[in-house]
Amino acid sequence: MVPNRKTRRHLPAAMQRLKAFELTCKLEPGSNDVHNLDASLSCLLDSPSLENLLLDLHTESDSPSLFQLGPAIAARMRSNLTSIFFRNMVVDLPNLVRLLNHIPSKLRKFSLDDIILSSGTWEEALEALARKSYEYASLSRPSGAECDDMTKRQYKRVFGRDRYTYTNDVTRYIRWSHRDLPNPLSLLRSAPVADDGDSADDESTDDDAADDGGVDDDGVDDEGVNDDGADGEGVDDAIQTNSLGTDNDNDTNVANDM
Numbered sequence: 001m002v003p004n005r006k007t008r009r010h011l012p013a014a015m016q017r018l019k020a021f022e023l024t025c026k027l028e029p030g031s032n033d034v035h036n037l038d039a040s041l042s043c044l045l046d047s048p049s050l051e052n053l054l055l056d057l058h059t060e061s062d063s064p065s066l067f068q069l070g071p072a073i074a075a076r077m078r079s080n081l082t083s084i085f086f087r088n089m090v091v092d093l094p095n096l097v098r099l100l101n102h103i104p105s106k107l108r109k110f111s112l113d114d115i116i117l118s119s120g121t122w123e124e125a126l127e128a129l130a131r132k133s134y135e136y137a138s139l140s141r142p143s144g145a146e147c148d149d150m151t152k153r154q155y156k157r158v159f160g161r162d163r164y165t166y167t168n169d170v171t172r173y174i175r176w177s178h179r180d181l182p183n184p185l186s187l188l189r190s191a192p193v194a195d196d197g198d199s200a201d202d203e204s205t206d207d208d209a210a211d212d213g214g215v216d217d218d219g220v221d222d223e224g225v226n227d228d229g230a231d232g233e234g235v236d237d238a239i240q241t242n243s244l245g246t247d248n249d250n251d252t253n254v255a256n257d258m
Contacts, residue, residue: 002060006108010206015043015044015045015046015047016047016048016049017047017049018044018047018049018050018055019046019049019051019052019054019080020045020046020048020050020051021044021050021148022052022054023054023055023056023057024054024055024057024058025056025057025058026036026057026058026059027057027058027059027066027067028059034066034067034068035068037072038068038072041072041073042071042072045072045073046076048077048078048079048080049080050074050078050080050085051079051080051081051082051084052067052081052082052247053073053081053083053084053085054083054085055085055086055087055089055090056085056087056088057087058088059088059090064173066090067088068089068090068091068095068118068230069086069089069090069091069092069095069096069099070095071095073095073099074095074096074099074102074120074138075098076101076102077102077103078103078158079083079103079104080104081103082103082104082106082109083105083108083109083110084103084109084110084111085109085113086109086111086112086113086115087093087112087113087114087115088113088114089113089114089116090114090115090116090118090144091112091115091116091117092117092118092119092120093117093120093121093124093125093128094120094208096120096125096128097128099241100128100129101133103130103132104135104166104197105131105133106132106134106138107132107133107134107135108135108136109134109135109136109137110132110134110136110137110138110143111136111137111138111139111251112127112138112139113137113138113141114140114141114142114143115142115143115145116144117142117143117144117145118144121145121146121185121187121194122142122144122145122147122185122187123183123189124137124144126170126173126183126184126185127183128176128238129174130173130174130177130183131177132199132220133178133179134174134175135176136175137171137174138171139159139170139171140159141159142159146189147159147187148212150188154188156183157188158170158185158188162186164173169181169184170184170185174232186223
């Protein structure tokens with residue numbers, strides 16, 4: 001749903017107090033859904049107060065949503081945004097770096113699930129991600145760039161999670177690069193892992209193993225937003241529905257089903 005012209009004129013003022021935005025929806029690749037969502041987010045996320053952002057996108061066929069992280073999310077300064085969860089999106093390196101440059105240096109949570117990198121390399125993306133400080137960070141099931149050239153064993157060695165700690169070298173590097181940990185993709189490029197066919201790494205779980213502190217089956221961020229869509233510390237400006245309505249206090253409701 002794209003807000004009409006009159007609604008778009010009033011949305012920026014209504015969004016100024018918005019602190020939490022959570023959207024879980026299904027998009028149909030090849031339809032106008034992707035374009036409409038980008039147009040809607042340009043209006044809905046025009047808030048300097050935003051602290052918590054969750055975009056969990058799905059398709060009927062489980063194919064990539066093809067929604068791109070673009071200027072609607074990455075272009076403006078977001079000095080209060082400390083919790084981010086993105087699932088099933090396309091990201092290019094310049095816009096990822098732009099987003100990282102526009103958010104605080106210390107973040108409570110940053111999670112990327114099922115993300116396709118359309119330009120640059122994941123090695124460069126990890127370098128950019130590691131410049132921030134996180135209480136929790138995760139990168140699960142990435143694709144695109146050098147991921148598409150890895151064998152199954154190489155992929156699991158880098159991104160598969162340990163069966164005991166549910167973490168991996170990528171997560172440890174993003175969170176603890178200040179401890180002089182090497183970029184695991186730089187190591188793989190300089191010393192590729194020997195391939196034994198399609199056998200999985202014995203020390204890793206499968207790709208859809210649970211990620212502690214991530215999101216549960218309904219796509220809700222365990223540490224980020226609570227059941228009413230607000231930040232854990234309590235926010236009454238959260239967005240939960242996709243039907244727009246604004247009262248005198250500029251509180252906004254937006255439906256989850258676009």
